[in-house]
Amino acid sequence: MKMFDFAQPATLDEAIGAWEPGAAWLGGGTNLVDLMKTGAVQPAKLIDISRLPGLAGIDELDDGATRIGALVRNADLAGDPAFAGRYPMVAEALLSGASGQLRNAATVAGNLMQYPRDAYFPGPEPDPMADASSLSVLGAGGEPVTVHPSDFCVPLVALDAVVEILGPDGPREIALADLYQPGEPRTTLIPGELVTALRLPAAAAEFRANCRYLKVRDRTSFAFAMASAAASLRMDGPHIAEARLSLGAVAPKPWRVAEAEALLKGQAPGADLFARAADAAMAGAQPVGGNGWKIELARRTAARALAMAAAGTPADMPALPASPFGNQTGDLAHV
Amino acid sequence: MxxxxxxxxxxxxxxxxxxxxxxxxxxxxxxxxxxxxxxxxxxxxxxxxxxxxxxxxxxxxxxxxxxxxxxxxxxxxxxLAQGGDLHPVQAAFVEHDGFQCGYCTPGQIMSAVGLIAEGSAGDDPERIREGMSGNLCRCAAYHGITQAVQDATRRMNAAAREDAA
Missing domain, CATH: 3.10.20.30 (Beta-grasp domain)
Incomplete structure (x- = not known):
């Protein structure tokens, strides 16, 4: 690992003041320290923000929104009963990511800001063709661009999450969907800016009775998604009053599909409808490096996630979050 | 520096x-x-x-x-051990053959102690396997590991109930 200067500011203002070109923020370190070991990321200065005060709260605001501090650990957010009750699909996505150890360390803001999955960085130089399963089939114009690796961000983008940011010029906020951009740098943060919180609007909780995050991977646990879908329905009697659908592991950013949402609105749930919505979600997908299977996998994942959401959010988190087999118990559940 | x-x-x-x-x-x-x-x-x-x-x-x-x-x-x-007494998770790993070569075992045991403290898996083997998925065992002693964590969870919960009574 390349040598770096190390700063431990005591306050948020000191942290912003400590930034200089080439510096990086250190939160949980689960992504950054890993990439520093391979040399893929070589900060000249590390600013340790992991213990800054005031950034680790989960607060319900007067307008019904929920604010999540940047340093809330993934495990703590998923395990917060009030949060998981209001946004069960987000808790399910969090618990489907990484391992117990990593979720105890990884932060909310770090998840938003994470670099592409490590197959993209076999060494210091990126090699996008090293793993075709991690290449985008949407939103990249057929070019070999690695997918955004997050599970957490997939339901967030469907729920209109807002990112609160602080920089040398003061605070600002943007929609999570606008945090990402094609090419480098991958986010629209201005150098020196820091994500301080994430906010879910009050309306996001209205989907809690019918929402699921479904993750398909090449082993049962502790693996990146091959395809994932966050599906939420707000029901009005037998009809879908409003639907949200977003996909993970298919595009350079968490991929929300407005066309599919529009198609679902006002309809009665059913297999045919969900298949048409999934078709609409994957319309225009292009395979790269032989990963055409990902298009069909994502289409089926989206349709199944919608069916699972229509069946209702389970009262208890399944043993295997995000798995259609999660409600089974016993040895056969790992098939 | x-x-x-x-x-x-x-x-x-x-x-x-x-x-x-x-x-x-x-x-x-x-x-x-x-x-x-x-x-x-x-x-x-x-x-x-x-x-x-x-x-x-x-x-x-x-x-x-x-x-x-x-x-x-x-x-x-x-x-973990108190004097000559193994921690209940250590004892359960010995009893259930939760290892072969032993290299991953300290990490498995510390992860199990952390998982039991989190309290989310209980003694459900499916939840234990999911909760322990951040620990690889190249000897594939997973069956014994799952049994050891299950058994240790039951014993520690029983001991906690006795202490409370």
Whole structure:
């Protein structure tokens, strides 16, 4: 690992003041320290923000929104009963990511800001063709661009999450969907800016009775998604009053599909409808490096996630979050 | 540069002067504090061999810079047994053959201690397998590991109930 200067500011203002070109923020370190070991990321200065005060709260605001501090650990957010009750699909996505150890360390803001999955960085130089399963089939114009690796961000983008940011010029906020951009740098943060919180609007909780995050991977646990879908329905009697659908592991950013949402609105749930919505979600997908299977996998994942959401959010988190087999118990559940 | 941190490691207070900010908690324990019980496997957060508890929570010590841990309480495999008595999780791993070569075992045991403290898996084998998925065992002793965690969970819960009564 390349040598770096190390700063431990005591306050948020000191942290912003400590930034200089080439510096990086250190939160949980689960992504950054890993990439520093391979040399893929070589900060000249590390600013340790992991213990800054005031950034680790989960607060319900007067307008019904929920604010999540940047340093809330993934495990703590998923395990917060009030949060998981209001946004069960987000808790399910969090618990489907990484391992117990990593979720105890990884932060909310770090998840938003994470670099592409490590197959993209076999060494210091990126090699996008090293793993075709991690290449985008949407939103990249057929070019070999690695997918955004997050599970957490997939339901967030469907729920209109807002990112609160602080920089040398003061605070600002943007929609999570606008945090990402094609090419480098991958986010629209201005150098020196820091994500301080994430906010879910009050309306996001209205989907809690019918929402699921479904993750398909090449082993049962502790693996990146091959395809994932966050599906939420707000029901009005037998009809879908409003639907949200977003996909993970298919595009350079968490991929929300407005066309599919529009198609679902006002309809009665059913297999045919969900298949048409999934078709609409994957319309225009292009395979790269032989990963055409990902298009069909994502289409089926989206349709199944919608069916699972229509069946209702389970009262208890399944043993295997995000798995259609999660409600089974016993040895056969790992098939 | 010189960074001074204060740690409690297995109940012993220690002042550590770091000459390098790159030192991970794993390397601090093994290379500088002569505590080789915590193992280095992948050094990338993927295998779990380096699992320790920091302030009671299981984490990968290979991805944690020691300089960020001033004031923390660290528990390693060396700190589990009380005198000659094995921790219930250690005893359960012996009883259920929860290992073969043993290299991943300290990490497996620390992860199990952390998982049981989290309380989310109970004695459901499916939830235990999911909760232990951050610990790889190349000998594939997973069956015994799951049984050991299940058994230790039951024993520790029973002991806690007795204490409460």
């Amino acid at each position: 010189s960074l001074s941190i204060h740690l409690s490691i297995n109940g012993t207070e220690r002042d550590v002067a770091l000459d390098d900010p790159r030192v991970t908690l794993l390397d601090l324990l093994r290379e500088r504090l002569a505590m080789p019980g915590t193992k280095k496997g992948c050094d990338r957060g993927q295998c779990g061999a380096c699992t320790v508890l920091v302030d009671g929570r299981r984490i990968n010590s290979c991805l944690t810079l020691a300089a960020t841990l001033d004031g923390a309480q660290v528990t390693t495999i060396e700190g």
